[in-house]
Amino acid sequence: QVQLQESGPGLVKPSETLSLTCTVSGGSVSSGSYYWSWIRQPPGKGLEWIGYIYYRGSTNYNPSVKSRVTISVDMSKNQFSLKLSSVTAADTAVYYCARDNIVLGNYYFDYWGQGTLVTVSS
C-alpha cells in the first residue's frame, strides 16, 4: 500500500521560504510510471495544483506560482520536496503531496498524503 506523508514547519513568516517534504512508502519515487505532485487548499476553499516532478528531475509548475516554486526529488531517501519563496498570507493553506498516476493516457491523483497546514504569519 502506497503511503505519502508531508512534513515541515506549520508556521512561516511573511517573505520567507516555505519548505515541505513528502516521504513515500510502499512505492518508489524513482519509478518512471508516475509524476509526484504538490497541491494546496486554502482554508474553506478549493484545490490548487502547484506542480509536479518526474523522477528524472523534470518539473512542471503552475504559472500562478512558477516564479517562486521549486520541486525537487531525493531518490536515496524516497522523498520529494517543495520550496515556495516570498510567501504571503495568501499562501496559507493545507498542502498535500500526491502521486500522479497514468493509465491509458489518463492522469489522476491516486494516492494523497494526509495534508499539512502551513500558516503564514509574523
Place this chain on the structure above:
Amino acid sequence: DIQMTQSPSSLSASVGDRVTITCRASQSIGTYLNWSQQKAGKAPKVLIYGASTLQSGVPSRFSGSGSGTDFTLTISSLQPEDFATYYCQQSYSTPRTFGQGTKVEIK
C-alpha cells in the same frame, strides 16, 4: 488555463436519492476528467478517472459520463457516507485545474 465550473455549488439530498453533479470545461478536454470526493479534514479521494472509469474499490453507485466540455457525476442511491464535497479536475493540460467543488449535505 482551462477553467472548470461545477454546478450546483451545494445541494441537499436524502439517503436513497439519486444525485447528479455537472462539470463544464472552458474548452474541450476529451475525456481527461477526474472526479474526487473530499470529506471534512481529509485528503481528496479519486472516484472516477478518464470521465467514466471507476477507481478500484469505489462503490458502483458512483458513475461518470461525458466528453468534450460537459461531464456528469451521478450517485445512484445516496448513502450516509457520501455526504462530502465533490471536485472535478481536468488532466488534459497543465496547469491541472479543479472545479470549485459541490458540497452534498443532508436534507
